[in-house]
Amino acid sequence: MAWLAMGPAKGRDVDAAELRLRFSASLDRARRELVDATERGEGGRTALASHAECIDGIIRELVAQARLQTRTPLAVFAVGGYGRKSQFLYSDIDLLVVFGGAIGRPEERFVKALLHPLWDLRFQVGHHVREHADFHEPDTTNPEYLLALMDLRPLAGDRDLIDRLDGSMKASAPAWRPRILDALITLTDQRHSEFDDTLYQLEPDVKDGPGALRDVWATRLLLRLGGDRRGGVRGASPDRLRDAEEFLMRIRSGLHVDAGRNVNVLSYELQEKAVDRLRYGGPDMRRRVEALMTDYFKDARSVTRALGRVRRAAVPPAPTPIRLIGENLMWVVEGITFADAAKAAAAPAEWMRLFEASVSRNVRVADDALALIERELQKHAYEPEVFHPTADHRQRILQFMRPRPGLSARLSEMRDCGLLGAIFPELNEISCRVTRDFYHKYSVDEHTLLAVRNVERQLNNPRFGPILREIRNPELLVLALLYHDVGKAREGDHSIVGAEMAEGMIARLRLDEAARQTIDFLIRHHLKMSRIAFRRDTEEPEVVRQFASLFSTEEHLKLLLLLTLCDVGAVSPDTLTTWKEELLWRLYVDAYNQMTLGYGDDIINRDEALVAALQANRPQDIPEQEMAIFLEGLPRRYLILFSHDAIYRHVRLSRDIRPNEAHFFLENNAEVWELTVVSLDKPFLFSNICGVLAYFGMDILRGHALTSLAGLAVDVFQFADTDGFFARNSQGRKEFDRRLDDVVSGRTDVTSLLKSKEDSVLTRRSLVRRTPVVYFDTAHSQRYTVLELVADDAPGLLYRVSRVISDHGIDVDLVLISTEGQKAIDVFHITRGGAKLTEDDEASLKADLEGMLQGPAD
Known part of the structure; x- marks a missing residue:
């Protein structure tokens, strides 16, 4: 043997x-x-x-x-x-x-x-x-x-x-092949879904991500299983695949060396090490990293395209009769293609017919047609006007941009073969461009196309679909989304720069003045709605009034809502939470009411009617006098912030309350929890509650602090149990109640409690510590000074900030919390003695906040 x-x-x-x-x-x-x-x-x-x-x-x-x-x-x-x-x-x-x-x-x-x-x-x-x-x-x-x-x-x-x-x-190969093929496709699809089916990750997994090493292996295995029987690898040479694999291997080897373990994610930190090892030159680290990531995306795209081709060849769809569907177009088993390739190559102005026919049927463009366009664009330096020389051609492009299922997929095909950048050359500046802000998950161009995909998804949304269908020219929304981030390729405010860059596209398509104003408005203000919804008290009439004053028409408000929704949703799979979607919706409704129903100052005039309705509908266990005493001195906005049922609950919580005692109510609504604390007002009350929430690892989304003339404090917090404390602990609610009661009553010092917690928590640090920003806004609110704080996110941050505020004798009436990657953006609506802060108050508070944020956490 x-x-x-x-x-x-x-x-x-x-x-x-x-x-x-x-x-x-x-x-x-x-x-x-x-x-x-x-x-x-x-x-x-x-x-x-x-x-x-x-x-x-x-x-x-x-x-x-x-x-x-x-x-x-x-x-x-x-x-x-x-x-x-x-x-x-x-x-x-x-x-x-x-x-x-x-x-x-x-x-x-x-x-x-x-x-x-x-x-x-x-x-x-x-x-x-x-x-x-x-x-x-x-x-x-x-x-x-x-x-x-x-x-x-x-x-x-x-x-x-x-x-x-x-x-x-x-x-046994004949029996093995179909099972292996099924296993390969199933596992590949599952793996890709974990990355939102896109290779354009800013921190890509070079082993498992789309276009990464596993896809190289999957491509070769599909070829062995029959993926080349029908010319499935046209346009993707073995040498190109081999070169891409070599590049990915060298990157992955570097990750293992740098991390000292089996790490395969090319993180921001490891990207900086990779550019040194692979000898990327450039004037600064940002440019060198961008060059590395551009090469990565190009190679990953080559792998993805090769995998797609061999997959379609290995598992062909059911035979379809060849059908002529228009001038020089036919529908074949692989998709929509040109009937006469030579004729198509000589007529670039007609290429958009291919994509219009494809999107109208929600069928992909065939590989051979995409390869033809890519070859011709590499041979010729066409001016953009070549693709739309007449009014009919320009109208065809606008028609193509109307939201429909499959639009983003066709735009992606146009991007990958080069046609999108040929028609809209400004988009070439964001091709494979990275934004290293620890917030966005995808390259700028992929984020843009994902935002368009989100427009498609709104078509069947019961809340936003009807608004989208009301838009007279929805193609302008898509054009604005394509250009909303192009300014990131240049210096300056990218919203303003992007609006200026879009002027070239507007001129080439010869859009009328109304269309120009709409696109310009949407690009210039594409961040406005999210900033107000997530960082301002949208329940305050003045905030809504100022926001509504941006719009000349209701159509612009609807368009900005849809653009914001789709833009935020394309940042990462987890960014647009149900909570944020609700905040955008509320701001839209309030602004719409402001524009159409006189909502705003009239709310104050309706207060007496609101109180009368509250009294008329009160339960039998709440006497009229008790309700009147409870409401006395609370801000009028309280009647707008809370439902009748919530207000009646607050009244009951206020009964028989003694000093150093708190009555509270905790309820859960999907992903958001709401905590209501009623007690007699005293220093540091709001701060101490923040500390308890921080101790249990809760992410505070919004906080209201209201005080009556009788000294009754009503503090309401909305928060997310991100770590799943309540879900994991059967006695979690009881423990939470006990800790909260001990802190509010003064039996437990929250600072000591948090210190013990922080010593045992491994917190995430950014690569470069962020210089904190403390900013005061006195224009947006008639009643409050608005304090906006930007700093590194950390456990207990809101507690430490609110404690400094309380040390200054300043009252917190409302807190809005937002987190972008590792950056915390907290907005406080504050007063001293019921009035806005003076300049001296602001200067003193700013100095102490900056000192606390730049020093070690206490």
Whole structure:
């Protein structure tokens, strides 16, 4: 019986300790060589294969030693990435052990003798143990294992068994292929969905993300499974795929070296190290990182396109009769394409017909048509007007931009083949552009197209769909979204710069003055609505009045609502929460009422009617006099902020309240919790409640603090239980109530409580500590001074800030909280003695806040 690569027989008697030392020395040398190659920017396939071959030698000797444990024929294989010799510094090694007969105790001893020394060498080992008979039919219960078998590489064992296993798998290949294909496609789709199906991540996963190394492997496997039978790789040469893989490998090798472990996310911090290692030049770090990420996106896009082509070739749709659907257009199984390629190449002005026909049927554009356009654009430097030389052509572009299912997908195809940038050259400046703000998740151009996708999704939204359908010219919304962030490519306020850059597009399309004003307005003010909704007290009439004064028409208000909704939703999958959507909706409704129903100052005139309605509908357990006493001195906005049921609950909470006592009510509404605390007013009350919420890890979304003339304080907080404290702890509500009562009553010092908590919490730090910004706004509110604070987010931040405010004898009436990545933006509506702050008050408070924020957390 032939034995594969066993090494010298005398190696079987070597002392285990001596063997381990020799293996360690060999492995250390191989790892140093891989690290050195990586530091030179050469940690690609050659260096990785050399690393794998060192491990091969160790495993072969271990198999030779362990072979004495059993007489059963056996073979050991490398599988997965190790099977492909893509062995990164801290990657797992995956092994398959196959026995020619039944597995008993001797075979189990062999496996232990093989694996234990590998574990001693600190390898992470994934292993499968099978009998040869298991390979007659595919194991469909474990799709990951099924796919790993596609990269079998024999390391050691009986040659006869290896040959028989190879024969078994070839004989059963027809049965294996459909199952492998199904497993590959299913796992690929699941993996892509974790990244919102886009490769344009600002911190991409170079192993698992769309367009990353797993997609390179998936592309090659699909080719082996039949993905090239119908020319599925046209436009994606093997050399291009190989070059992209080499680049991705070198990046991933660097991540392992820098992190000292199996890390595959190219984070902001590691991007800066990668540009040094890969020798990217540039005037500053930002430009160098942008150059790196541009190359990454281009290579990932090449991989994605190749994968898409071979996937469609490997799993073709049902045959469709070829249909002519317009001038030089036909609908084939692959999608919409040109009937006469030569005629199409000579008529770039007609290319938009292809995409209009595609979006109107919600069918993709065929690969050959996209490849033709890409080739022609690379050969010719067309001016934008070439694509819309007549009024009919310009109207066709506007018609194409009307929101429909599939519009963003067609725009993505246009982007990838170069046509979108040819028609709208300003968009080329944001192609693959990164924004390193710890807030956005995608490149600027991908964020833009995702925002357009969000417009499509509003079509069936029961709340926003009717508004979108009321818009007379919704194509202007799409054009504004395409240009809303182009200004990020240049210096200055990107809203203003973007509006100026859009003028070229407006002129080329010869839009009328009304359309120009609409697009200009939406781009210039595209941040306005979110800033007011998330950072200002939109329940205050003056805020709503000033916001409503921006708009000359109701149409502009509706358009800005939709643009804001789609823009915020495209920042990351988690940015547009139900809470934020509700805040935008409320601001829209209030502004609409302000414009159409005289909402604003009239609210004050309706106060008596509101009180009368409150009294008329009060429950029997609340006497009229008790209601009147409770309301006396509370701000009139209280009647607008809270429902009748909430106000009646507040009245009941205020009963029989004594000094150093608090009555509170906690309720949950989907992802938002609301805490109402009623007590006799005293210093630091608001701050102490903030401290308790911080202690339990709650993210405060909004806070109201109202005080009556009788000294009764009503504090209402809306917060999110981000860490799931209540869900994870059956007694969580009771513990929360007890802590809150102890702090408000003065039995527990909240500062000491928070200190013990913070000492045990591992907080996230930004790469560069942010200089805090403290800003006072006296224009937006007639009654309050608005304090806006921007600082590094940290546990207990709101408590520390509100405590400084209380130290100055200043009252907090409302807090709006927003977090953008690692940046906290907290907005306080404050007064002293019922009036706005003086300039001296502001200066003193600002100095103490900045001192607290720049110093260590107490």
